[in-house]
Structures are given as structure tokens and as C-alpha cells.
Amino acid sequence: MGVPAQPRYCANCATRLARDNTERHCAACRKTQRVNPMGPPSLPSAFWHTDQMRDALDTWHMGKVLYAYRTHPHHGRPLPQELVAGWLYMTQAQLSRIEKGQAPQDLSKLIHWSEVLHIPAALLWFKLPGQRRAPEPAELSVSPALSLWDIPQEDATAGVLAGGISPFPGMSMQQSGDHLLKTFLHLDGELGGDSLYLPLSRYVARMAINVRENPDDGLLEFGQLNQMAGWLALDANNHNAAKRYLTSAIQVGHEADDPGLSASALAYMSLQETYRGRLGPALSLAQTALAASPQQLTPLARTSLGTRLARAHAGLGNDNECLRILETVHEDFSQAGTRPEPYYLSYVDDIEVAAQQGACYLELGMADEAENALTTAINLIKTRAPNRIRDHVHYLSRLAKCYLLDGDVEHACQTGRDALELGQVIGSARVAERLGEFNTALEPLHRIPAVGEFKELFRLAAAGEPV
Known part of the structure; x- marks a missing residue:
């Protein structure tokens, strides 16, 4: 009696192959592949x-990438789902669900699809096999991609980049980075990103x-400072720089095996898209961050991500979903202190939670609830x-909008004047920009x-004159 043959499985769907099938794929997968044996076309940069x-x-969101790929004007007319699905070894129905x-969160599938379609590695939010281990985050808003080590002129002065930076006396680079992060987090609330x-x-x-020369001394702190620089750029309305630094922070989070940092930077990117009125991407970024490593996120990380998700839903008018998530935010925040928290999340406190709740209520047109939440934060x-x-000025500008929404024009203008006067420093x-929106x-x-x-006070403030 012969030895039974070992079962073989389809390389795509893992279905057991028939004994007489000498191919690597089952009949169903080969059928989808035959839609276009030539595969994806070569595309210009x-x-x-x-x-x-x-x-x-x-x-x-790879589904949105696949849809944008199929409907790109370069093709002349949209590529059929069946065609692209065949290239990716899936059915038309599967591609439709993904879009x-x-x-999708399965890294192996993301890698496979991106390699099949020849998506440039520098534009992806994950690392392809064989990429160098030193972080090289891409700037997605410019072409070609910008390496982390290619310092933009706006951030450098002539001649200073011949060497690195000196650590503080008696400190390693890791300790110096940690010290600087705490310093800038403290100054942020008093001075703002413009300064x-x-x-x-x-x-x-x-x-x-x-x-780059010694990743073992300060890599994680470098990522945290990139996140801080991204936030300050966002506060200064320098959106291209904000995206670049936050992308760097995400890449360092992956490199340093710190999913919390990557998720936190994604939360900032979601907030950035909310401010820019791009609510679809804001929602996707927040959802991606929450889904990536939920068990590894600390209570304050989940709280922060929850507020970003709620803000996106509020902007999209998804009232019930926004309010449900706000309840989850309070549940997550109640767990604060049960696990060690990174210092870059120290801004997530009851003031922040009340203010974000107020921002959501205001977006949903719930003036009284927004007023209560923002008044709590300000007090x-x-x-x-x-x-x-x-933050005080920011919350006053929102509170002024609440009073205006409620029809109390006198109170709204007085609150706006308070914000203008305090905002001089x-x-x-x-x-x-928020005060400008109130003025409009x-x-x-x-x-x-x-x-x-x-x-009139706003005109003086916008001109840089005292109010």
C-alpha cells in the first residue's frame, strides 16, 4: 500500500486542492485570475x-485606495471590479465589500495587494518586506516622497546640519528628548504653535x-517629539508640515514597537482632517487607529481616540453614533490610572474630555449641552x-458660538470679546481661525x-493691534 499524499491547499484561499490539480491555486481562484492574465499595467509616478x-x-483604508485606483482618470474609464479582483485573487463580491x-487590517493582505498593484512603498502607511529598518516616513502631499532624513529648508538654517544635536548636560539623547517633550507640552498651552x-x-x-547614527539612544523620544512638532504645526495651520511630522511619529511608533504612539499620531491626523472639513478621512483615520492594537492602548489613548472619532461623527451628522462614542469615552477615561501612561498623553484630562464633548454637542446643534460642557471645561x-x-481662548470661542446658536447675541459677543482680549498673549x-468663523x-x-x-475689536486683533 502506498503512502497517502499530503494534502495541498490553494495559495490564495486555502481551499484543499483536488488530487489531480497540479497548480498552486484552486479552480475558482484560477478562474478569477484568467479575467486578465497580464495583470495590472505599469503606471507613471x-x-x-x-x-x-x-x-x-x-x-x-485600502478599500478606498482600491476604489480610487479603479476609477482613476488615467484608465480612460473605470476598471471593472471583476478585473481588479482577478489581479488580487479575490472575487468581485469580495472586492466590493472591501471597498x-x-x-482591512490584515497586514499580509495589505502587503500582497500593494505589491500586486505596484503602489510605491513611500506612500504606504505600513512597511513592505525588505524595507530598511531605520525610519523613513513619507510626506504624502509632495512628489517625490520626502525622507525623514531630508530636512526641509523651512526647518533648518544654513550650516547647522553638519552634525546632530548635543544632549543636555549629564543626559543621554533619550533623557534629553524626554525633558524637551515635557518642556514644550508645558509651553504649548501658554504660547501656542505659532511661537x-x-x-x-x-x-x-x-x-x-x-x-540615524544610534537608534538605540532616543528613537522613541524622537518619535514623540515629531508628534509634538506635528501638533504645533497643526496649531499654526501649517498643514503640510503637520502631516509630515505626524507621519514620522507613526513610522517611529511602528519601528519602536509602540502602537500607542502610532495611534496617538493618527488621532492628531484625524483631528487635522476634521479641522479641514475632510470628515470622511477623519473618520477613517480614527477608526484605523482604534482597530490597530486595541488591547495595547492605554485608557488615555482610547479616550483621545474616542474623542477624535466622536468629532468626525458629529461633523458628519451621525448623532446617535457620536453620542454612543462619547459614553465610551467617559468609560475609558474612568479607567485612567489603572495602567502607566506616556507623558505625551498628559493633556488628556477632565478638561480635555469636557471640551471635546462640548465641541461634539456644538457640531450637533445641541446648544444647551454644549454650553454646559464648555462652561465646565473653562471653570x-x-x-x-x-x-x-x-485652550481657554479656544473654549471661549466655542462658547460664544453656543450663545449665538441659542439666540443670545449679547452674551455671545461679550464672550467673543473676552476671547479676543485673552488671546492677545x-x-x-x-x-x-475659530474666532474668525465666529466673526463671519x-x-x-x-x-x-x-x-x-x-x-471692530476683531479687526484690531487681526491687524495685530491691542484690543
Whole structure:
């Protein structure tokens, strides 16, 4: 009696192959492959750098990338789902579900699909096999991709990049990076991103040289400082720089095996898209961050990600989903202190939670609930964190919008004036933009004396004159 043959399985779907099948794939998979044996076409570099493709890649959702690929104008007409599905060894129905469903998380499939379609590695949010282990995050908004080690001119001064940065006396680079992060987190609330972005970006540019030469001393801190630089750039409305630094932080998080840092940077990117009115990408980024490593995220990380997800749902008008997530946010925040938390999440406190809740209520048109939440946040700042001036001004601008939404124009204008006066000592283009939005909302009411007084103060503040 002969030895039974070992069973063989399809390389694509893992179905057991028939005994007389000498191929690597089952009949069903071979049928989908035969839709176009030639496979995907060779594409010019410009194909991947159109707004359509960049927006899809920015969502970190492969289904949206596949849809943008199929419908790209370069093809002349949209490629049929059956055709692209055949290249990827899946059925048309499977591709349809991927394009319309949640962002796929299986790394092996993401790698396979990106390699089949020849998506440039520099534009992906994950690492392909064979990529160098030193972090090389890409700037998705420029072409060609920008390496982390190619310091942009805006962040450097002539001649300073011949060497790295010196650590603080008696400290390693790791300790110096940690010390600097705490310093900038403290100064952020008092000064704002307009003042702080440039000095930190220059430090990070030079620290990149140290980390490239010795990743064992300060790699994680380098990633955390990239996240801080990204946040300061976002606060200064420098969106291209913000995306670049936050992408760097995500890549370092992967490299240093710190999913919390990657998720936190994704949360900032989601907030950035919310501010820019790109709510679809904002939602996808927050969902991707929460789905990536949920068991490894600390309570404050989950709290922060939850607020970003709630903000995106609020902007999209998904009332019930937003309110449900806000309940989860409070549940996650109640667990704070049960696990060690990284210092870069120290801003996530009851002030932040109340303020984000208020922002969601305001977006949903729930003026009374928004007023209560924002008043709570402002009172907590006054009593416990008076140094957080930028947040105080920001929350006052939102509270003014609440009063306006409720029809209390006099109170709205007075609150807006308070924000303008307090805002004289900070530099935050982001918060100034919020006050500008309030000023625009008052335009139909310009005949009311209180509105005229506010608009004159706003004009003076915008011109850099004292109010």
C-alpha cells in the first residue's frame, strides 16, 4: 500500500486542492485570475500623486485606495471590479465589500495587494518586506516622497546640519528628548504653535542625525517629539508640515514597537482632517487607529481616540453614533490610572474630555449641552490650569458660538470679546481661525451694537493691534 499524499491547499484561499490539480491555486481562484492574465499595467509616478489618489491614501483604508485606483482618470474609464479582483485573487463580491466596508487590517493582505498593484512603498502607511529598518516616513502631499532624513529648508538654517544635536548636560539623547517633550507640552498651552513650532522643528531636524547614527539612544523620544512638532504645526495651520511630522511619529511608533504612539499620531491626523472639513478621512483615520492594537492602548489613548472619532461623527451628522462614542469615552477615561501612561498623553484630562464633548454637542446643534460642557471645561481651567491660555481662548470661542446658536447675541459677543482680549498673549492660527468663523457668523447681525463692537475689536486683533 502506498503512502497517502499530503494534502495541498490553494495559495490564495486555502481551499484543499483536488488530487489531480497540479497548480498552486484552486479552480475558482484560477478562474478569477484568467479575467486578465497580464495583470495590472505599469503606471507613471504622477498616477499616485493626483489629489484623488493622495486623498485615498491619506485615509489608511485600502478599500478606498482600491476604489480610487479603479476609477482613476488615467484608465480612460473605470476598471471593472471583476478585473481588479482577478489581479488580487479575490472575487468581485469580495472586492466590493472591501471597498465599502471597514478598513482591512490584515497586514499580509495589505502587503500582497500593494505589491500586486505596484503602489510605491513611500506612500504606504505600513512597511513592505525588505524595507530598511531605520525610519523613513513619507510626506504624502509632495512628489517625490520626502525622507525623514531630508530636512526641509523651512526647518533648518544654513550650516547647522553638519552634525546632530548635543544632549543636555549629564543626559543621554533619550533623557534629553524626554525633558524637551515635557518642556514644550508645558509651553504649548501658554504660547501656542505659532511661537513654538519653528524652534522644535529645528531641534527635531538635528536630532534625526543622532537617531540615524544610534537608534538605540532616543528613537522613541524622537518619535514623540515629531508628534509634538506635528501638533504645533497643526496649531499654526501649517498643514503640510503637520502631516509630515505626524507621519514620522507613526513610522517611529511602528519601528519602536509602540502602537500607542502610532495611534496617538493618527488621532492628531484625524483631528487635522476634521479641522479641514475632510470628515470622511477623519473618520477613517480614527477608526484605523482604534482597530490597530486595541488591547495595547492605554485608557488615555482610547479616550483621545474616542474623542477624535466622536468629532468626525458629529461633523458628519451621525448623532446617535457620536453620542454612543462619547459614553465610551467617559468609560475609558474612568479607567485612567489603572495602567502607566506616556507623558505625551498628559493633556488628556477632565478638561480635555469636557471640551471635546462640548465641541461634539456644538457640531450637533445641541446648544444647551454644549454650553454646559464648555462652561465646565473653562471653570476647570480657571481653577486648576490657568496656564492653559490657548485652550481657554479656544473654549471661549466655542462658547460664544453656543450663545449665538441659542439666540443670545449679547452674551455671545461679550464672550467673543473676552476671547479676543485673552488671546492677545498667545499665537495660534488655529484658534484665530475659530474666532474668525465666529466673526463671519455675526455678519447677518451687523446692525446690532454689540455685534459692531465685537467686529471692530476683531479687526484690531487681526491687524495685530491691542484690543
